[in-house]
Amino acid sequence: MSRDPGLKTVVQIGIVCRDIEATAKRWSALLGIEMPTISMTDPGNQAGMVYLGRPSNAQCKLAFFDTGTCRIELIQPLGPESSWQDGLDKNGDSVHHIAFEVKDLAGTLRTFSEQGMPVFHQGHWEGTNGTYAYMDSEKQLGVMIELLNYEKK
Amino acid sequence: MSRDPGLKTVVQIGIVCRDIEATAKRWSALLGIEMPTISMTDPGNQAGMVYLGRPSNAQCKLAFFDTGTCRIELIQPLGPESSWQDGLDKNGDSVHHIAFEVKDLAGTLRTFSEQGMPVFHQGHWEGTNGTYAYMDSEKQLGVMIELLNYEKK
DSSP, X not given: OOOOGGGGOEEEEEEEOSOHHHHHHHHHHXXXXXXXXXXXXXXXXXXXXXXXXXXXXXXXXXXXXXXXXXXXXXXXXXXXXXHHHHHHHHHSSEEEEEEEEOSOHHHHHHHHHHTTOOEEEEEEETTTTEEEEEESOHHHHSSOEEEEEOOOO | OOOOGGGGOEXXXXXXXXXXXXXXXXXXXXXXXXXXXXXXXXXXXXXXXXXXTEEOOOEEEEEEEEOSSSEEEEEEEESSSSHHHHHHHXXXXXXXXXXXXXXXXXXXXXXXXXXXOOEEEEEEETTTTXXXXXXXXXXXXXXXXXXXXXXXX
């Protein structure tokens, strides 16, 4: 199995939650880190979002905490048709994914797919400067993997 | 809220799974890391295990992967009466906790408890050289927190 060197390093733990302001406040107190800015993603239709093979207009609110190792990302879904909302509906406030940053996104997507873990939710952020892809890896690895790629498209 | 400086750094992501050999093999291929040794914890009765306020004799198999940031810990529960088995029963193969290593375990337990997140599963490893404590934090933080303390008791 060929692999991107980025697959060696967990860069992010993503947690979905119902109320990002309240959850971020508790994390802030726990970690001793100032309340982060809470941002909003572009609507899915502007961000090329595809979920379960169909375009989605979902959005989310985001907050990040640097923990010295990987970042903790809080995600509050807005609107249906995303793995964020479906994860929240299924498991309540819970870990949604862990992320790796890869250089060869196309090759890594192919490798995951060959291993029975196809992409099932993807999109861009900051216009089209970055791409994220969530892989259907929960059954095989016990957690959803997110692949991040920062190359300009 | 006073806090231990160890609360700034996530040191571990714990994942419960039904079949640690198969799951470790898939992680090994994904990360490009050799198959780790799979170890077995002492029976809970030898490790001072307490779960939901009562002694427990549960055990688990463990495997660790170093990812450059925090470690990924795979956990296969053996026997009932642990948050490992209950997590597996509830959510299937899934993230069980993220861990922080603290110096002042007693003080940190107190702080969590004051914030409405009491300890609900704890024990020792390597005889009594280390202590772990899982906090009832899922509702407030979206993930169970484990506190690790390596001081000799």
